[in-house]
Amino acid sequence: MNKRIHPQDVMKALSDVRDPAGRDLVALGCVKGVEVGEGRISIALELPPPITVTTPAGQQLLRAVHDAVEALDGGKVEIHVARPAQAEPAGASGPATAPGTGHGSAPAQAAGSAPKLAPGVKTTIAVASGKGGVGKSTVAANLAVALASAGRSVGLMDTDVYGPSVPMLVGARRDPEVIQGKIEPPIEHGVKIISMGYFLPKDEAVIWRGPMLHKTVQQFLGDVRWGSLDYLVIDLPPGTGDIQLSLCQTASLTGAVIVSTPQDLALTVASKAIAMFQKLNVPILGIVENMSYHVCSQCGHREDIFGHGGARAAAERLGFSFLGEIPLDLRIRTESDRGQPVALDGATPQGKAFRDVATTLEAELAKMQLPEEIVIE
Amino acid sequence: MSPFPRKVTLAGANSSVAVEWSDGHRSLYPYGYLREKCPCATCTDAHGTGSRPTARPAAASSSVLPIYEEPLKPVKAEAIGRYALGITWSDGHATGIYSFDYLRELCPCGRCTEGVASSK
Numbered sequence: 001m002n003k004r005i006h007p008q009d010v011m012k013a014l015s016d017v018r019d020p021a022g023r024d025l026v027a028l029g030c031v032k033g034v035e036v037g038e039g040r041i042s043i044a045l046e047l048p049p050p051i052t053v054t055t056p057a058g059q060q061l062l063r064a065v066h067d068a069v070e071a072l073d074g075g076k077v078e079i080h081v082a083r084p085a086q087a088e089p090a091g092a093s094g095p096a097t098a099p100g101t102g103h104g105s106a107p108a109q110a111a112g113s114a115p116k117l118a119p120g121v122k123t124t125i126a127v128a129s130g131k132g133g134v135g136k137s138t139v140a141a142n143l144a145v146a147l148a149s150a151g152r153s154v155g156l157m158d159t160d161v162y163g164p165s166v167p168m169l170v171g172a173r174r175d176p177e178v179i180q181g182k183i184e185p186p187i188e189h190g191v192k193i194i195s196m197g198y199f200l201p202k203d204e205a206v207i208w209r210g211p212m213l214h215k216t217v218q219q220f221l222g223d224v225r226w227g228s229l230d231y232l233v234i235d236l237p238p239g240t241g242d243i244q245l246s247l248c249q250t251a252s253l254t255g256a257v258i259v260s261t262p263q264d265l266a267l268t269v270a271s272k273a274i275a276m277f278q279k280l281n282v283p284i285l286g287i288v289e290n291m292s293y294h295v296c297s298q299c300g301h302r303e304d305i306f307g308h309g310g311a312r313a314a315a316e317r318l319g320f321s322f323l324g325e326i327p328l329d330l331r332i333r334t335e336s337d338r339g340q341p342v343a344l345d346g347a348t349p350q351g352k353a354f355r356d357v358a359t360t361l362e363a364e365l366a367k368m369q370l371p372e373e374i375v376i377e
Numbered sequence: 378m379s380p381f382p383r384k385v386t387l388a389g390a391n392s393s394v395a396v397e398w399s400d401g402h403r404s405l406y407p408y409g410y411l412r413e414k415c416p417c418a419t420c421t422d423a424h425g426t427g428s429r430p431t432a433r434p435a436a437a438s439s440s441v442l443p444i445y446e447e448p449l450k451p452v453k454a455e456a457i458g459r460y461a462l463g464i465t466w467s468d469g470h471a472t473g474i475y476s477f478d479y480l481r482e483l484c485p486c487g488r489c490t491e492g493v494a495s496s497k
Contacts, residue, residue, distance in 0.1 A: 248459075248460070249458045249474075250458070280459065281381070281460040282459060372399075374385060376385045376456075377386050
């Protein structure tokens with residue numbers, strides 16, 4: 001049975017929770033509000049800078065808060081994390097400013113490119129392919145991890161509702177929680193993640209028509225507490241369908257990254273995806289050649305199983321940037337199976353390949369002229 | 378890149394929507410005309426279920442006082458992705474998505490319509 005708890009009791013419990021520097025949360029002024037209801041305790045919190053929800057330290061702190069209040073036995077514990085006031089990153093003076101390429105500097109705020117439904121997200125990157133099976137989800141997940149490893153705040157949205165592979169690729173350990181009517185995305189390897197895979201029992205299929213898919217895209221953008229992010233990487237389903245269109249309509253995408261294997265065929269089909277984005281005024285940020293060559297795990301012999309260089313040649317021909325090559329490597333797959341994206345370890349050649357793509361991508365974004373927002377009156 | 382709207386004024390001159398384009402062109406779309414050209418599936422009968430007329434229904438003649446009907450006008454517009462404008466009208470219709478290309482095609486000004494005529 002739930003005891004009747006006083007807000008004072010909650011405050012006392014919270015004052016026992018320390019941040020990593022050993023400071024008491026209540027004394028820091030982080031507790032913005034406490035509400036005790038019937039079988040429910042709600043807390044509004046601000047995390048002490050520099051801790052944010054996206055860091056492991058932040059998550060740990062939230063757990064500690066949750067456990068401390070739960071121990072009072074007053075019912076269900078709800079935590080609402082208020083977004084602290086945003087400080088402008090140094091040097092961000094407007095959309096045309098090229099950010100420094102030094103370490104740790106966040107990209108300048110892109111005026112007019114934040115999706116209306118998720119206003120804290122600065123840059124949205126769609127990862128697309130023409131056909132399936134080119135490794136798009138692996139590239140998207142590793143790209144997100146690589147960007148996070150470079151110190152950016154990153155989210156990963158897996159919109160492939162038919163074959164959501166992202167939770168497996170990142171070794172999903174936690175489930176999303178619904179807090180105050182919004183979905184709190186779990187954080188894996190420093191990346192906030194949402195995927196249909198979290199909401200379906202393992203063996204259930206999604207057999208939906210257009211309007212449901214559109215609604216899913218809107219919910220993934222608008223009902224998920226993404227917070228303030230430098231990048232939202234969006235893993236699209238293969239091809240050019242409802243979800244791609246919904247995304248282009250619902251969000252003002254900063255740009256699209258096209259994943260292709262070296263074979264001409266992969267690229268011919270990819271050109272359809274490219275045409276779609278161009279028609280919808282979404283800039284093509286560049287092309288990634290996945291499965292670019294195979295390196296034998298035993299003897300190191302390199303073989304161009306799917307050919308090599310086809311995507312780079314096509315990028316040059318079409319006037320798009322080439323973002324890099326990712327080899328077909330046993331280790332990428334085994335680490336994916338373990339839920340440990342290789343991009344976590346920049347010292348390995350596989351991890352470095354992904355990190356190089358991330359670096360090149362950021363350079364491309366820096367060069368981009370950011371879109372003007374239409375003035376409507 | 379094809380021209381895109383820099384500024385859209387819903388309450389433009391002569392009951393028109395005014396658009397300033399990125400290439401300097403200016404367009405004026407009278408409300409009735411723009412509403413008539415709504416490209417949504419219902420208006421264009423893309424569903425095959427019979428297009429709905431854009432004209433308002435005639436006021437009921439049996440009542441003593443005619444029901445006042447507000448003249449048609451756009452109440453809201455918003456950017457759809459990066460390629461289109463969505464308009465909500467005072468008659469409740471809100472499903473029209475006017476791509477920038479389509480909107481530019483619709484420009485009824487002398488220069489634009491002249492271009493169409495001379496290409497025939």
